[in-house]
Amino acid sequence: MNIIVVGCGKIGSSVAGQLSNENHNITVVDIRRSAVEAASSKYDVIGVVGNGGSSEVMKEAGVETADLLLAMTGNDELNLLSCLLGRTMGKCKTIARIKNPSYESELDVLKEQLGLAMIVNSEHMAAEEVARLVRFPMATRIDTFNKGRVELLKYRIGPNSRLSNMRISDLKRKYNVDVLVCAVERGSGENCKVTIPDGDFVLQEKDLISFATTPQRASQLVKVFGQHKGRSRSCMIVGGGDIGYYLAKQLLAMGISVTLVEKDEERCEELCQLLNGAMIIHGDAIDDSILEEEGLADMDAFVALTNMDETNILLSLFASKRSNAKRITKVHSLPIDSLIEQLDLDSIICPKSIVADNISQYVRAMENSWGSNVETMYHLIGDEVEALEFIIKGNCPLVGKRLMDLKLKKGLVIACISHGKKVLIPNGQSTFSVGDSVIVVTTRKGLNDISDILA
Amino acid sequence: MNRKAIFYMLGLVLLLEAALMAFPLFVALGYREFPTVYAFLKTIIFCGALGGLMAFFSKTSTKFFAKEGFVIVALCWIGISLIGAIPFVLTGAIPNYVDALFETVSGFTTTGSSILTDVEALSHGLLFWRSFTHWIGGMGVLVFMLAILPKNKAYNMHLMRAESPGPQVDKLVPRVRTTAEILYGIYLAMTILLICILIMLKMPVFDAFCISFGTAGTGGFGVLNTSVGSYTAVQQVVIGFFMAAFGVNFNLYYFMLIGQWKNALRSQELHLYVGIIAVSTALITINIRFMYPGWAGALKDAFVQVSSIITTTGFSSTNFDLWPTLSRTILVLLMFCGACASSTGGGLKVSRILIGVKMVHSEVRAFIHPKSVRAIRVDGKPVSPDVRRSTSIYFIVYMIIFVFSMLVVTLDDFGLVTSFTAVAAAFNNIGPGLGVCGPIGNFSSFSILSKLVLIFDMLAGRLEIFPMLVLFAPVTWKR
Numbered sequence: 001m002n003i004i005v006v007g008c009g010k011i012g013s014s015v016a017g018q019l020s021n022e023n024h025n026i027t028v029v030d031i032r033r034s035a036v037e038a039a040s041s042k043y044d045v046i047g048v049v050g051n052g053g054s055s056e057v058m059k060e061a062g063v064e065t066a067d068l069l070l071a072m073t074g075n076d077e078l079n080l081l082s083c084l085l086g087r088t089m090g091k092c093k094t095i096a097r098i099k100n101p102s103y104e105s106e107l108d109v110l111k112e113q114l115g116l117a118m119i120v121n122s123e124h125m126a127a128e129e130v131a132r133l134v135r136f137p138m139a140t141r142i143d144t145f146n147k148g149r150v151e152l153l154k155y156r157i158g159p160n161s162r163l164s165n166m167r168i169s170d171l172k173r174k175y176n177v178d179v180l181v182c183a184v185e186r187g188s189g190e191n192c193k194v195t196i197p198d199g200d201f202v203l204q205e206k207d208l209i210s211f212a213t214t215p216q217r218a219s220q221l222v223k224v225f226g227q228h229k230g231r232s233r234s235c236m237i238v239g240g241g242d243i244g245y246y247l248a249k250q251l252l253a254m255g256i257s258v259t260l261v262e263k264d265e266e267r268c269e270e271l272c273q274l275l276n277g278a279m280i281i282h283g284d285a286i287d288d289s290i291l292e293e294e295g296l297a298d299m300d301a302f303v304a305l306t307n308m309d310e311t312n313i314l315l316s317l318f319a320s321k322r323s324n325a326k327r328i329t330k331v332h333s334l335p336i337d338s339l340i341e342q343l344d345l346d347s348i349i350c351p352k353s354i355v356a357d358n359i360s361q362y363v364r365a366m367e368n369s370w371g372s373n374v375e376t377m378y379h380l381i382g383d384e385v386e387a388l389e390f391i392i393k394g395n396c397p398l399v400g401k402r403l404m405d406l407k408l409k410k411g412l413v414i415a416c417i418s419h420g421k422k423v424l425i426p427n428g429q430s431t432f433s434v435g436d437s438v439i440v441v442t443t444r445k446g447l448n449d450i451s452d453i454l455a
Numbered sequence: 456m457n458r459k460a461i462f463y464m465l466g467l468v469l470l471l472e473a474a475l476m477a478f479p480l481f482v483a484l485g486y487r488e489f490p491t492v493y494a495f496l497k498t499i500i501f502c503g504a505l506g507g508l509m510a511f512f513s514k515t516s517t518k519f520f521a522k523e524g525f526v527i528v529a530l531c532w533i534g535i536s537l538i539g540a541i542p543f544v545l546t547g548a549i550p551n552y553v554d555a556l557f558e559t560v561s562g563f564t565t566t567g568s569s570i571l572t573d574v575e576a577l578s579h580g581l582l583f584w585r586s587f588t589h590w591i592g593g594m595g596v597l598v599f600m601l602a603i604l605p606k607n608k609a610y611n612m613h614l615m616r617a618e619s620p621g622p623q624v625d626k627l628v629p630r631v632r633t634t635a636e637i638l639y640g641i642y643l644a645m646t647i648l649l650i651c652i653l654i655m656l657k658m659p660v661f662d663a664f665c666i667s668f669g670t671a672g673t674g675g676f677g678v679l680n681t682s683v684g685s686y687t688a689v690q691q692v693v694i695g696f697f698m699a700a701f702g703v704n705f706n707l708y709y710f711m712l713i714g715q716w717k718n719a720l721r722s723q724e725l726h727l728y729v730g731i732i733a734v735s736t737a738l739i740t741i742n743i744r745f746m747y748p749g750w751a752g753a754l755k756d757a758f759v760q761v762s763s764i765i766t767t768t769g770f771s772s773t774n775f776d777l778w779p780t781l782s783r784t785i786l787v788l789l790m791f792c793g794a795c796a797s798s799t800g801g802g803l804k805v806s807r808i809l810i811g812v813k814m815v816h817s818e819v820r821a822f823i824h825p826k827s828v829r830a831i832r833v834d835g836k837p838v839s840p841d842v843r844r845s846t847s848i849y850f851i852v853y854m855i856i857f858v859f860s861m862l863v864v865t866l867d868d869f870g871l872v873t874s875f876t877a878v879a880a881a882f883n884n885i886g887p888g889l890g891v892c893g894p895i896g897n898f899s900s901f902s903i904l905s906k907l908v909l910i911f912d913m914l915a916g917r918l919e920i921f922p923m924l925v926l927f928a929p930v931t932w933k934r
Contacts (some may be wrong), residue, residue: 002629025629033839040610046629 114339470505483580524613567675567886593672621796675769702794711771769886801884
């Protein structure tokens with residue numbers, strides 16, 4: 001597919017890189033020559049230097065033959081203008097990044113009037129992900145499928161957990177729980193090994209396991225594992241930017257008490273008016289006495305969202321010493337490589353990869369009519385493991401077959417089958433019927449159709 | 456420095472060379488030249504085994520950056536030349552290995568300088584291989600590999616940049632691989648077109664293939680001792696036109712293919728290139744008119760020779776060493792000018808000269824308006840400071856290498872004209888120079904030392920100097 005990405009900042013280039021790796025032809029447009037050069041030497045993409053809101057530049061970028069235009073600059077108005085050009089000059093679908101919260105109520109009108117295929121708000125998406133983790137603090141990561149009916153949880157096996165030294169096939173026998181472990185990460189940093197385990201796999205302490213479940217059953221399961229923390233009642237947020245604002249709003253709506261620390265006094269006053277019921281603290285979080293003064297030790301969750309990745313990491317490490325809170329750290333600019341993953345950061349969220357995953361999910365769905373039918377897609381562990389959701393169509397060769405009769409490829413597991421509102425953890429007897437949503441976790445790349453899982 | 460990645464790519468290129476050597480093998484088989492067949496068979500087995508082992512044992516990491524790109528390109532070109540020379544030695548056609556290496560490097564770098572006194576004595580298989588090396592070297596071995604290898608990672612742009620000629624190498628389409636495919640597609644189609652035309656003009660089929668390879672790669676190896684002089688006037692003019700066509704920036708052909716004729720025809724580099732050819736042809740025609748019975752003969756030889764030299768092909772339709780001094784001087788100047796960027800030709804490249812002239816112009820203006828802010832534009836687009844800087848550096852490095860090479864070659868005491876044009880012909884990948892190494896002469900009488908220096912010059916000229924410099928710079932290999 002021919003895709004134009006306008007804006008080569010952190011979000012733009014990470015989207016361009018991911019889509020290029022998925023074999024799309026990418027043209028990047030940015031007014032900064034250095035940004036274009038950086039992106040085109042890092043990824044296999046072609047660059048055009050110029051203003052994405054000018055028709056001449058967009059013509060040079062090939063808007064007339066493009067299938068999709070992604071406007072990812074930090075400027076909402078420019079993004080909308082680019083998308084408008086894309087609509088009028090070519091026949092491409094358009095996705096705009098809009099981040100200003102004051103346009104929130106206009107989004108539907110904009111989408112309709114400008115014919116946008118999708119509006120992405122990286123800050124809002126990130127806040128949603130954080131909110132999920134705050135609500136369910138045992139997980140280090142939660143991805144949702146099938147309109148939130150199914151969640152894929154990542155969970156670290158703690159020191160007292162019953163799961164350590166447990167064979168996977170014994171789990172059901174001993175505790176009568178229906179859980180299918182889809183992926184196990186063992187070791188940290190460069191020694192990290194990802195396995196799609198079979199029944200004989202023995203879990204160990206500190207393993208990171210991923211499993212599919214429903215939101216209702218999740219906390220029950222973790223109780224069985226012997227590490228229940230209960231839901232969070234209080235949360236401390238450092239950094240009152242857009243993500244902080246969205247997050248505080250969502251947490252307040254869930255009835256969680258919010259303490260928000262922000263450095264800028266003006267912004268504090270603004271937040272006071274926007275967020276009714278939150279405790280807004282003006283101060284620099286790096287000054288440790290503030291956090292302790294505001295009761296860090298008793299917090300159930302601690303979220304570091306400042307604009308500096310380094311500050312976030314330090315704050316999170318500091319919080320781990322002073323409290324037992326669930327910690328979530330935003331890392332945006334630094335590459336999340338083995339080094340950062342070795343640090344004891346609990347959960348990391350990265351807005352640019354959230355956006356990249358969302359867009360590449362849309363792109364795969366767009367290819368639907370051309371053969372692919374992935375509904376939802378997440379990268380679970382770096383680039384190594386993907387979780388994909390498929391809907392079973394009428395002509396699917398799997399319909400009516402039992403799972404035990406199918407010969408599947410290696411390196412993949414069917415994590416969950418949802419039939420209407422019923423969510424099943426599959427076993428050998430499970431069958432597929434038309435309309436089911438199936439979640440596949442795999443180390444293989446480029447599965448485009450559910451029938452690709454057959455060997 | 457990722458040595459494993461370098462070995463891996465080198466191994467792949469050797470495997471590719473082994474595969475490509477099957478063509479001359481079949482030609483030799485067709486002509487029942489069994490010694491040549493055995494020579495190629497042995498070389499293919501050796502080359503394939505070596506390449507296979509290298510690729511197999513260093514497969515782990517293929518991630519590399521710009522410096523590895525330069526080193527890979529330089530090493531690959533040296534590697535394929537070292538092995539490509541083996542058949543010449545094994546058949547006994549060129550018993551001395553340095554001579555054989557000179558001939559092969561001259562082939563791959565599309566130079567066309569020869570150390571052979573009697574070309575016609577070679578077997579068909581070797582003649583075909585000699586010309587085929589031109590075709591492979593013309594568009595580049597690694598670009599070819601990028602086109603045929605499955606899924607590539609982004610870093611391969613470093614390979615393309617290091618191997619493709621011109622001050623600024625850009626992709627035509629988002630993917631490196633597709634770009635390489637497009638370039639080779641155009642190259643192949645034009646070569647086949649030329650072969651068909653020559654065969655229709657009743658040239659022997661074997662000659663038509665070899666001459667077309669030499670023209671397409673702008674190489675210049677012929678199959679007859681008289682180069683292209685023995686072919687009919689029409690055949691020579693066709694070759695002349697195609698030489699000029701292969702010297703045009705291939706990106707322009709792509710623009711024409713996708714229907715952007717205006718973009719292609721508006722190129723300032725193309726205008727300058729055509730202008731230089733027209734003016735030089737006219738001047739030489741007038742200058743050599745007295746040697747011919749009519750204007751037509753003079754015009755034909757002038758055009759074929761100008762086109763042959765500016766594109767750095769080096770075919771000769773006549774012994775231009777006998778021409779008047781003005782004509783010979785124009786030809787020597789054209790040697791330095793060279794063809795367009797991103798073509799198969801060598802030399803300084805018309806686009807560099809264009810940028811250079813514009814830089815001089817803007818510097819002169821700066822004397823008159825010292826505070827003026829200057830931008831240099833080519834085709835209406837500003838030339839980035841990086842390109843301007845690399846262009847000036849290129850001129851300087853070019854001069855330095857030229858001077859030192861010439862100093863070494865003058866040790867052979869062949870006189871100033873021969874020494875100067877020998878280095879110019881090798882460094883600009885042309886082929887024949889003037890004097891001893893002129894169109895009817897060859898390079899066999901030069902000393903081993905001179906030959907080695909000329910081999911370096913040919914490689915440096917084809918790869919635009921920097922890959923060779925990076926390869927030999929100690930700082931590259933420092934841990």
